[in-house]
Amino acid sequence: MSKKPHKLFLWLPYISDITLKGKSVRFVFKGGKIKVNWNRIHSIMLYGNIIPLEQEFLEKCAFYKIPIVIHRRNMVRAVWIGNNYTSNREDLLTKQILVREDYRKRLHIVRRLLLAKFKSMAWLIAPPTTSVFKLKSLEELRNLEANHAQVYWNNYYKALNINSNRRHKDNIATTLLDATSKFVSSIILRWVHFHHLSPYHGFLHESTEYPSLVYDFFEPLRGYFDKVVFDTVREFKSKNLGYDGILSITIDKVKKFFDKKTYVHTTRQIVSIHELLHGVVLAFRAYLQRDAYRFIVPLPSKPKSGRPIKAGFVLYGHKAGMLDFWGQAKYISKEFHEVYHPKAT
Numbered sequence: 001m002s003k004k005p006h007k008l009f010l011w012l013p014y015i016s017d018i019t020l021k022g023k024s025v026r027f028v029f030k031g032g033k034i035k036v037n038w039n040r041i042h043s044i045m046l047y048g049n050i051i052p053l054e055q056e057f058l059e060k061c062a063f064y065k066i067p068i069v070i071h072r073r074n075m076v077r078a079v080w081i082g083n084n085y086t087s088n089r090e091d092l093l094t095k096q097i098l099v100r101e102d103y104r105k106r107l108h109i110v111r112r113l114l115l116a117k118f119k120s121m122a123w124l125i126a127p128p129t130t131s132v133f134k135l136k137s138l139e140e141l142r143n144l145e146a147n148h149a150q151v152y153w154n155n156y157y158k159a160l161n162i163n164s165n166r167r168h169k170d171n172i173a174t175t176l177l178d179a180t181s182k183f184v185s186s187i188i189l190r191w192v193h194f195h196h197l198s199p200y201h202g203f204l205h206e207s208t209e210y211p212s213l214v215y216d217f218f219e220p221l222r223g224y225f226d227k228v229v230f231d232t233v234r235e236f237k238s239k240n241l242g243y244d245g246i247l248s249i250t251i252d253k254v255k256k257f258f259d260k261k262t263y264v265h266t267t268r269q270i271v272s273i274h275e276l277l278h279g280v281v282l283a284f285r286a287y288l289q290r291d292a293y294r295f296i297v298p299l300p301s302k303p304k305s306g307r308p309i310k311a312g313f314v315l316y317g318h319k320a321g322m323l324d325f326w327g328q329a330k331y332i333s334k335e336f337h338e339v340y341h342p343k344a345t
Contacts, residue, residue: 006274007042009187009258010034011251013244014048018057025060031248038064043186046070047179047247067193069186071179078182080211082193092196095288100201103138109203109287109295110141113219116297118148120223123340124159124230125152142204156226160233172237176229176250181218183251184225184277188214191281217280220297221273224340228257262300263333264315268308270329271315276300279315286312300340302333 014030026035030048044066053068058081061068070079099105111132118127128148135141153166157173164171169178192199192214202212204219232250241249258274271279279298287295291312298315 008036008040009042009183009255009274010036010044011183011255012044012046013248015046015050017051018054020056020060025057030244038066041066043190044068045183045186048072065190065193067186067189069182069189071182077210080189080199082189082199082211092285092288093198096197097201099288100203106203107136107138107141109284110138111135112295112297113204113216114141114145116220116299117145117222119299120221120340121148121152121226123223123227123342125155145204156230160230160237172243172246173229173233175243176233176247177226179247180225180229180250180254181222183254184221185211185214185218187274188217188277188281191278192217195281195285197281197284217277217284220280220299221276224273224300225254225257227340228253260336261332262336263303263329264298265301265304266296266298266309266311267313267315269315270332271298275315279313282313282315283311300333300336302337303329 010027012027012029012034015027016030017026017028019026019028021035023039024035024037025041027033038060041064044061046068047070049072050070058068060066061081068079068081070081099109114132115127121127125148128144130144132141132144135144149166157163157165157171160173162171162173164174166174166177168174189199189211192211197213199211199214202214202216204216205212229250232246232253236246236249258272260273261270262273262276263270264276264279266283276298283292283296283298286292289312292310296309296311298311
């Protein structure tokens with residue numbers, strides 16, 4: 001595996017100054033300041049009240065293909081600033097839209113996204129007993145997801161002793177979940193732009209007023225990030241830290257979770273969670289390119305015997321065949337499942 005450090009996912013609350021200096025930029029925000037080279041930035045999330053963004057700053061972000069997401073507490077929709085479309089020999093955008101218009105293929109993609117989503121939420125409740133493969137329409141699949149979500153969120157808030165639900169903005173859990181969702185989505189947005197896909201042409205989420213494809217690709221790992229928020233709220237909500245204090249802790253824990261190792265049987269690799277965010281996009285790209293006959297979502301799993309899966313893509317991480325790979329894979333898989341899939345271990 002390459003020793004080159006991955007790019008930085010910047011979360012900058014209440015930013016008060018942006019200074020451009022050649023190949024670097026300095027941000028001053030509530031809680032500190034950071035100076036970083038442009039080519040080290042993966043994506044930027046600006047949270048809370050911010051200063052006006054200068055044209056030169058926006059042009060630099062465009063040049064380095066850095067997406068920006070602006071979010072505030074109780075803000076229904078975030079502000080998304082992404083890249084314009086560029087020429088692409090592979091023309092994945094046309095393929096994406098054609099697959100989206102093919103109802104059978106769209107069903108296939110939605111089924112795979114929901115299967116992965118239900119698995120990521122299994123730390124709290126069991127997946128639905130109804131198989132997604134028995135449902136023949138998007139409406140039926142969305143109803144299945146809605147029913148599962150209602151049970152999931154009722155259990156989620158009940159376990160935290162919060163007398164509210166996911167739709168209400170009157171509690172700490174909802175606001176932390178929203179902020180975490182925007183932060184993770186800004187990272188996925190970078191990969192969607194990187195592979196010249198349209199973030200507004202989703203499959204599971206119908207609306208095109210927001211980057212629905214980005215939220216589609218967040219679904220397979222959503223439950224794991226929900227648990228990061230859950231554990232943080234349970235640990236800190238009684239310590240009177242205030243919203244900003246607990247939000248900062250939550251984002252730090254999300255960043256640490258990005259670096260958590262997991263085994264992925266789809267590609268027989270040990271990778272970090274942040275590579276799985278890219279992996280969903282790579283899986284979709286492989287499906288569009290017909291490098292894979294199915295849309296195969298890479299997920300945390302356990303080592304298995306049998307022939308390798310023809311996934312059509314490779315993640316950035318350790319590959320099978322390295323010294324003591326299977327020993328590491330079994331240990332990492334066991335550790336991950338004990339926390340996130342305790343009922344399956």
